[in-house]
Amino acid sequence: MGLEQETEMTREETDALLGRNETGVLALARDDDPYAIPISYGYDADARRFYMRLVSTPESEKSRFLSGTPDVRLVVYEEDAQTYRSAVVTGTLEPIARDELTPEHVEQYGETKRPLFEIWGQSRKDLDIQLYVLRPTTISGRRTELQPDGDD
Template sequence: MATDRRAEMSAEKKDAFLGAHETGVLSLARGDEPYAIPVSYGYDGTGRHFYLRLVSTPESEKRQFLASEPNVRFVVVDDETDTYRSVVATGTLTRMDPDELAVEEIQQYGEARRPLFEVWPEDREDLDIGLYRLSPTSITGREVTIARDDGT
């Protein structure tokens, strides 16, 4: 039988973890209705902000949820080894005006990877490409190390 050891991650471990990854799941809530999507992101460990480039079509659920200024939860996980790690950030998204971005913020959007290919059912000019910043009200992290009965 396997046993596990759980630990809360320190602020330094959370920052290192978030800086080393580039994708997570963004969950938006509007009333009792949830919406979740995988996205890429950039992370500023100094200011503890997430930077997201979100693309939506005119009638998409994503655009409707973003227009409602929803509460958000952003989850990043890593389960590639015997230690499972996850970080959850909660807060609100702020749409950023590209003309008002500082050089450091522009660099963070560069960390938000674009997909290798894009397929959209709408014409490109109908797409809304929005730059958003998530300034979390909380960031929690946990790591669980699995110890197997065979000692590995």
């Protein structure tokens, strides 16, 4: 069994992690009630902004948590045989109205990974499909590497 060594990732390493992974877990809270969902996103490393397309119904729990401009936390992670990497992003999630979309927004949303199929309990016309931008307050990344202990 090896030892673990944890280090903070550089901005470039963190941006690379966020750029090559297009999915994560988005956490929101209202009062003391947490809500977390898996999401897909597009990431603009130059502007350090995230773009998301979130789908809900007007009466859903997700809609309640998305009302206004909530503070959020996005967690993205990956692992391979010897290394675990994660990034934690805090910031504000802001809806973008369709009439405010710019060509740059459309390009970013085009980069956002979508599921190969979508299953909803309601018909598509009853769904609220909203585009959001996550403007980070903080972005941090950590890497944990398993170091061989030499007893092999």
